Amino acid sequence: MKYHLIDNTLFIKNRKNFMAQMRPSSLAVFNSNDIYPISADSTIPFEQHRDIFYLSGVDQEESILVLFPDCPKEKHREILFLKETNEHIAIWEGEKLTKEAAFKTSGIKTVYWLQDMEKVLFELMTQCDTVYINTNEHYRASVETETREDRFTKWLKDKYPAHSVAKSNPILQRLRSVKDQIEIDLIQQACDITNKGFRRVLNFVNPGVWEYEIEAEFMHEFLINRSKGFAYTPIIGSGNNANVLHYIENNQQCKAGELILIDAGAEYANYASDMTRTIPVSGRFSKRQKEVYNAVNRVKNAATKMLIPGTDWAEYHVEVGKIMTSELLGLNLLDKADVQNEDPDWPAYKKYFMHGTSHHMGLDTHDYGILTEPMQANMVFTVEPGIYIPDEGFGIRIEDDVVIQEKGEPFNLMRNIPIEVDEIEALMNK
Structure with missing residues (x-):
């Protein structure tokens, strides 16, 4: 090993x-x-x-x-x-x-x-x-x-x-589903290796690069840090490929002006990390891309605060849906009529955000956990909202891994991985 x-x-x-x-x-x-x-x-x-x-x-x-x-x-x-x-x-x-x-x-x-x-x-x-x-x-x-x-x-x-x-x-x-501190430390190590891989990629990406070349950069960094490689099949989706939720071909060229959705995490000692970031091929977000990115980030931050002991899984997703609905209204992707006339079983926001916000993680990327029971301290969850807009040629998802605490907000195992627009742009244009 x-x-x-x-x-x-x-x-x-x-x-x-x-x-x-x-x-x-x-x-x-x-x-x-x-x-x-x-x-x-x-x-x-x-x-x-x-x-x-x-x-x-x-x-x-x-x-x-x-x-x-x-x-x-x-x-x-x-x-x-x-x-x-x-x-x-x-x-x-x-x-x-x-x-x-x-x-x-x-x-x-x-x-x-x-x-x-x-x-x-x-x-x-x-x-x-x-x-x-x-x-x-x-x-x-x-x-x-x-x-x-x-x-x-x-x-x-x-x-x-x-x-x-x-x-x-x-x-x-x-x-x-409830992690020992040794397990949390191992997941942290996997997240730290992922951080190194992502920073390497930020220095590598430019117009004309191929999705599989980005995948290769991650694999190089993972292996030299004692990881076997990816914790799951990576998604490197540029342009409209980001709107395919499980896009894994990673065989297209990244063009100037596009965004790249990167869902890639290292494993360490069989423990998974699970990261998503969305970055601009040219090193700068357009005004519209930045608006949508920051909206997704606000949903992620608000959702993260809800991950506390006692939270009900189903109710959590309902509340995240309300926050996402508000952001989509602000982006003019939905209007009030869409919300008023929505199907309760498939709310209006699902047109642009059709997957869940969080899942357990640990030894498996989608780890064990009973979803009908309240959340507990030392459970590890992803937080991964997204907005997917095929008509505009891009999709954005942002994902961190967090540990529920006995008191206070969750502890973000990916706190050191660049996430804010300004930080990503600065590192890509260094």
Whole structure:
């Protein structure tokens, strides 16, 4: 891994919190992700399943975590099963985790090789009544591929049909949505790397540059700062490309007078950052572009102040919609008749701002969190309003990542990333 070793007190605490929510006489199992094939002998670079990482810090394939807090044998209350490393693997792939390294990473003392899993698990299953399986129940999930976790669940339920089955996901949704300070520091590191990438781009952009060249500048800066790269597929949309919400081709030339919408964030240690900025290709905003930009920025600032403990997700978005409506009226994009005659299920402002304002973030860019429950301190949210005007040839979105505080306004993890019109223009014309 490129990142520095994470303090394992994070993973020890995470397991303790998870096990405190488990039923009596129950066992929970978590699997690594597969290494997915492309074709021939090519594979997609490995990405660890965020749940086993959250609970153990283990960041390699073919790993299994078992938690059994009521196990009669104390040494079997936390177990890691790992792919056994050997001289051949060390030469061809690099050494995998040893038992000693696994303990240093996770704080788990009992580590077995994967070939012993079925034998050890049989003993454990004779001692428990319920088994927790790990299903993907994220509100945005749309998964067609059968995962390693899915295959394991099928095998487990077939082999042990008499056991009760419970779900890990509802526990993890709550635990993962509230961040430990170590996690916040890791997200801050990802944001700081993103800041370096954005400042590099501000010195690079000029008329005639290609969107993919901007993407390359970010990737260069991310890699030299111990990031694997982008936390998500980046959007570098110049001109009207900015009005395509998930534009990822990044293959057009940026022309003088256009704006470029940049939605790009670094990952660090599997934790995401999520930034959007909109900048002028020529280094100066036009009068109209500046008016719209500042309107979006005012909505962002007002929305940010609402992210406090107790805020209701649905009500928050209604209030942000009212603020956006006011700004769109001021920009003459809406008139009073548009608002008076609007469909309550699709308000008038949605013509120019059609997506949500905030989402949880952390190990996943769209992180775990239960949207029907009030916001809590130490949750991390994006704030990302936008105004998209195809008829005028540009779209503007601005996005920061913030931590909800127990008292007062949220803490902006992107406070050092240039955002004001004057600052962006000054840096581009330095």
